Amino acid sequence: MAQLIPLGSLGAPTSAETMREALSGGGCSSSSCGSSDGAGDLPPELWDRIKDHPCYSEEAHHYFARMHVAVAPACNIQCNYCNRKYDCANESRPGVVSEKLTPEQALGKVIAVANEVPQFSVLGIAGPGDSAYDWRKTKATFELVSRVIPDVKLCLSSNGLALPDHVDEIAGMNIDHVTLTINMVDPEVGTKIYPWIFHRGKRWTGLDAAKILHERQMESLDLLKARDILVKVNSVMIPGINDEHLIEVNKVVKGKGAFLHNIMPLISDPAHGTHFGLTGQRGPTAMELKALQDRLEDGTKLMRHCRQCRADAVGLLGEDRGQEFNLDLRPEEVVYDPSQRETYREIVAVERGEHVAVRKAASAEVSGLQAGASVLVAVATRGGGRINQHFGHATEFQVYEASAKGVAFIGHRKVEQYCEGGWGEDATLDGVIAALEGVTVVLCAKIGDCPKDSLTAAGIEATDEHAYDWIEAGIAAWYAARYAPAEQLLTA
Template sequence: MKPQPSSCLSMEVEEEISRHPCYSEEAHRFFARMHIPVAPACNIQCNYCNRKFDCVNESRPGVVSEVLTPQQAERKVKGVAGQLMQLSVVGIAGPGDPLANPERTFDTFARVKEHVPDVALCLSTNGLTLYRHIDQIVELGIRHVTITINAIDAEVGQQIYPWVFDEGVRYEGTAAAELLISRQLLGLELLASKGILVKVNSVMIPGVNDQHLPEVSRRVKELGATLHNVTPLIIAPGSQYEKDGRKAPRPKELNHLQEILGRDGMKVMRHCRQCRADAIGLLGQDRNQDFGLDSMEEDPTVNGRARALFQVELDAKIAQRIKAKQARQGLRSGGQTTRIAVATRGGDKVNQHFGHATEFMIYDTDGADVLLLGVRKIQAYCHGKADCNGDKNATLQEIISILKDCRILLCSGIGDAPRATLNKIGVLPLVRKGDIQEAILESVKYSSYFENINISKG
């Protein structure tokens, strides 16, 4: 049967997110984002976070190389915008919580708005103090806000948040969870009433909130959330969850949950990369090291006209892709889908060697439509020639377990040992380069390779 998207958004919303790589699957292939690390303090504690290893915000490690002042952030944004023409979004996501550092956060946004007015402003928060800052958000023209909501039931929430600190008072247990949840839902409702697009992030924590997240999704949709992004648990070293021995969900568990959420009509994000709080570039890339403050001019120049012309060209490419996709829908096979893994360094290309990949993009296709299911993170298999030729490598075995539900793997190169091991479990590695969508549709004809193979995919 034909792969189905999670849901449809209105034309007005689609237009507004058309250049936002975190909100739009199409945009993430062409447009870049920049996270500015100006907010070091945090006002809650999460059991998957250890502040000695940076704060976790938006359900991913808030790792940064350095925390910037608003003045430094202004200079860096101007420097990046002057060089990275596809930069379309500037956000603040940590490394703590931006609204636990409101002066630094809003000062930075005001500077960006003044000096690089063509970028969209994006804020990520745990939501504890969000309701206090709605007017500032509206006044600054911040149109995209992400709230991390892991539970709407305090009994579940207390297993995630040991304490919350607000206005000089420390709350613990269910009291902490009740306060945080009530503030999150209030903030979401207030933002939606102002027409601001809200993405809700949730961390999938097996044994804690995995069964509860459909209820979360339904509630935030009722309150006006535009998008729900569920990401797998990442456990910081030394965190409470590491001490408890908790494990991250397996890819098929995450995929199953995303499918459930989509059935309720919520638009589900599947291309999240759980980025650093100082990430720069396309999703799946991090070019922060290419834009060091030491190498920038004191007052970088931003050519607004050149940026506008460049981004119009990207808009045209996206429109062309959408048009081609609509044309293919008339050729729909109506048959079974094929699951395909792609090794990529970004840019919507098959351009990564199997041994160097640190993630795989997972797609389903029926030969006409191509649906992104999500991103599966791995450790790179190859750290030298010996590793690439060793079929007993423990990392390879872990990668095999992650890919075993796929039929085809597309990559720019692969060694003999991993090729043979993948074949044994019924995964066909194909060496390809170029556009991901074209490569997927071309590779489907090789599905007949499996017709006479009796393999349990697990």
């Protein structure tokens, strides 16, 4: 099978032919791939608003990239899981940045990215402080970018404390996506998460602080809903503090109209210097996170593909090209060229049509087998919805569940890259195997005998037999070969 160029590597200068080959591998034509319909049960007008937003649409995250600009350093609350002073180019977590930007510098960076990353569709401001509290810089940045690139979607993240003061301005701009971080709806729980807040010129602590924050967050939800602004709620899962409580949080935010609920695992490495990290508060395991998400399937629609991005992240989810566009690497003046993004959108519409059809067929195939087995499948992918990455090159695995319900994406597992310069480290492989807890099989483009044998010894199958297939098609083929009853195989 021909080698595919990964979506994540597309950049200017790139011809339409190269883009088309990168996306389809030569196997798709506009007359045979169907439409780009991927709305499912969503109303068409809602699908149109989220279809190219990688954070609001799981389907879109295979094709479109986000960009965060770090223009809002000031924050009005302290979270026990946050330390914005920490900065490491290799660290991926909220609040981390390599450089803080003025609105004018941010505009230059956005133009540079738009010219080089044709997948770019969403500009977000997620700090490193709070975008609504540092509103003057947030607003100025969005205004500058909208004049130059009017089609880019604008998105902001906030803790909700200051947001009600600016919701009318938000509604008057091209901002129809807002993310609110809500970790509690019971202020008593909030006292264990927030040591203080700063509101109306005064620092508040304890229960008073948690009550004010809760009230303002609920007000933010109501005001945004009234103005038809889509809201994604982020919640950090903190075992022993709010893990069970998040069931109630999900119920409340659903009742107030949140479109998505994203439950993220606590990151509490002591090296980050956070309160939770230094006091030994652990984060949830991947299976604990999945168990909670599974309990909430009947609540607000869940986002399971979050990567807990840096506040200066650039690129497809799961990658970060931000370091390529730092100030010292960019020309002082750059002119926006829309041609790459326009060409990409035309081509990807066809590719998405084929992928949607494959996803539906794969789920129907798996559910139709009536095998009864529910298994987790880890996939090494570089983007584009394909099984297109070498096992040893993966820094994360996308995890799918194959069951009587079909094939569904359920999350990802971050790992340290096993193969560096042609060699693999045993200690690194041990870490990868540990990260694949609960996984039955790994599908990848290539895998060596040594890691394959180690995975087998750990009870995890690994295969490259489905290299460069669509992810869902590869999963369905593997599942059918392993679990289909003999009578179904004979009649297939």
